[in-house]
Amino acid sequence: MKKAALATLAFMVFIIIALQFPFQVRTAKAQNSFSISNFYHTIGIMRNGYVIINDTIEFSGQPPNSFLVGFPYKYGAYVQKCVAYNETTSFQVKLAVPLGDRAGFYAVNVSFPDVPPQRFTILFILSNTLLNQSETTYTLDFPLYPSLTEKVENCTVKVSLPSGAGSISVSKDDETTNKTEFYMENLPSYTHSAAKVTFSLTDSEIQILDVKELKREIAISGTSEIQCSDNYYITNKAPSNMSYVTVVLPPNASNPTAYDQFGRSISSSWTNKTAGLYRVNFDLPIRSYESSSFSIKYSLPSIVYFSAESMFNATPLLFQNVDYNVESASFTLTLPEGAKITNLENTFATGRSGISKSVFQETLTINLDYASYLESIVPPAKVLQIRYEYNPLWLAFRPTLWIWALALVGCTVAVVWKRPKAAVPVQVAAAVVAAKLHPEHVKSFVQMYEEKRKILFELDALEERVRRGKIPRRRYKVQRRTLEMRLNTLDRNLAEYKERMRKAGGLYADLMRQLEIAEIEINEADANIKSIETRHSQGTLSLEAYRKLLADYQQRKNKAQTTINGILLRLREETR
Known part of the structure; x- marks a missing residue:
């Protein structure tokens, strides 16, 4: 009986294995x-x-x-x-x-x-x-x-x-x-x-830089004229100074003009109008790993961007011909006063969009976390079209307001003029004399501040070299002590010059106030960066959060450094 039971059990096991084996073979074949x-x-x-x-x-x-x-x-x-x-x-x-x-x-x-x-x-x-x-x-x-x-x-x-x-x-x-x-x-x-x-490569087909921010602002007038402005914030990542940059303008752009961060016109020219390549020259070159901002204003032809059905086609304006990576982009379309959006076709699902309404005007805004020409390649097709209604009588709105305002002012002046005038005692205003500031003082201040920035850059480079083990710790301490002594001497001298400029009042006092605010921003950003580096190394801050915070603090620091660049440039101009 035992032998028969064992034989039966063995036969059943064999049948089960035999049934599973073809299934496994078929599964393996299906997977491959x-x-x-x-x-x-x-x-x-x-x-x-x-x-x-x-x-x-x-x-x-x-x-x-x-x-x-x-x-x-x-x-x-x-x-x-x-x-x-x-x-x-x-x-x-x-x-x-x-x-x-x-x-x-x-x-x-x-x-x-x-x-x-x-x-x-x-x-x-x-x-x-x-x-x-x-x-x-x-x-x-x-x-x-x-x-x-x-x-x-x-x-x-x-x-x-x-x-x-x-x-x-x-x-x-x-x-x-x-x-x-x-x-x-x-x-x-x-x-x-x-x-x-x-x-x-001898030409400018490649420039190693980061486009941190690109804001494109479009304004349509009551006569359907299209005026545009591209505002850039970039960081130079090349090892040498950057004296110019080549950007891409939308199709059919005309009459472009470039401006620096203070709104002053700077040298610029087309390098390839067919491809929309436009070169912007900087009065003050951007040093390696420093940032700067500039803007370009231009016009677009209405006949190209408006269809026969009064539909404004903004699709080509959403960075679809931009042959560089943009970390953060925004698109703003401002309609003429009195216009109202009646139909909006927007398939840019990756963007955050919204319509803001003021008393007389509507504005469409789209924010993108990333922008480049790849958006036009990846399906589905990206479309942004706007239809709005507009009464041409709104063209007379502003002139009418001005006429009423001038009439009101004229009536007020006439009434006041006809009133009897009381005798007014003559008052002699005491003259306020600002402290005298020689151009040599301003020039010395700029030179010393540039030397201070150079020493700070050398300190950062020294920290990086010792972190990578490229110099011995003993040599690092000696070089750091020498640089810090030079930096302390410069700080004392700069403090005296700052006080002179504050006493001089006017433009110089205002520039010193802006300089102090920018320096505080940089110090706070550096302290925050060290804090998150410590937290990340201790494992209390995730890699994703660390990268996000680091980018935010670095952007604040870059903006403050850009402000300081502008202040020094303004002071140089005062000494010419």
Whole structure:
């Protein structure tokens, strides 16, 4: 009986295993029912040095419901944005995920809808920190081949450089070549490949800078004239001073004029009117890792932006031709007085929009956390069109107000003039004499303040070098003590000059007040940065919160430094 029972049990176990085995085989086959037939990997550079990686993937067989795309882990810290799409749809992307069960990679996971595509594209934007500049020579560090969990039958790589690039050299896998296109059959899974391309560039096709803020303000008059203003806030990340910058204006812009942060006109000119490239020259060059602001005012033709149905098409004005990465952008459209919006078509889902209403005017505002020409590539199509109603009688509104105001003032003057006048005793005003300030004092103050800023920059550089272990601690202490002694002497002398300028009154007193406010802003920002660095190192502040706070404090510091630059420039002009 026992033998029969054991035989029966063994037979049942065999049947269960036999039934499960084909199912497991079918499951494994279903999981691997696709292959990557083609992978097109293109690396490009935006005008402000940011890196674009354009990957197009083609599947054979049944596409998966999700797909992992990655590259070596060191590039993960530089990822600014990632989008995935095909001809009609945008796909959900999850950043910073593992690449299968392997370490040493940074990956993103693209999730597809119910019907996965046979072909799709994924775009990465990486920081311009990967691009190094030495005079006219540039070196870009980039992932040569993609990192995937499956092998690729055909992988094509193209490094797309600016048209004026020369002396091209690509270093990869312990070899150097001047080719910028590569091809590999049967690219293995989990490929870990990095390369560097070095090239020379003599024109301004690339300028390593951050566009921290871009505000575009559009005003439509009662006669449908369109006046525009682009306000930039940028940071120079090149190793040398920046004496000019090339920006992109909207299509058909005309009569542009550039202004500095004080509203004074500065030198500017077209470099390529067809492409909308406009060069702005700075009176005072922007030093490395310092910030500045400027604006450009221009006109747009009504016949291009207004349709026959009185619909204003603002789509081309939402930064769709801007070939650089903008960290924060805003678009403001101000209608003529008396106009009311009757229809608004806005598909910019990533933006925060709103309509504000004053007594006689309506204004549309759209804020974007990110802006570039990529917004016009990724579906669905972005559209911003506004229809409004307007009565031409409003054109006479302001002139009528002025006429009534002048009439009222005239009547008041006439009434007062006819009243009998009482004798008024003659009063002699005591003259207030400001303290005398020689131009040499102002010039000495500017020179000493510039020297102080130079010493502060050297102290920061010294801290960075000792942090990286490039100089011994003993030498660091000696150099720091020397710089601090020079700084203390300068602070005492500057305090005396500041007091003289306050006593001089007028413009000088006002500039000293602005200078003190800017210095307080910088000191507070530095203290806050040290505080969040300590909290982050102790683990009490998350990486995301740390980065957000650091960017905020750094922006405050940059704005204060820009204010100080303007004050010193104004003082220099007073000594001429």
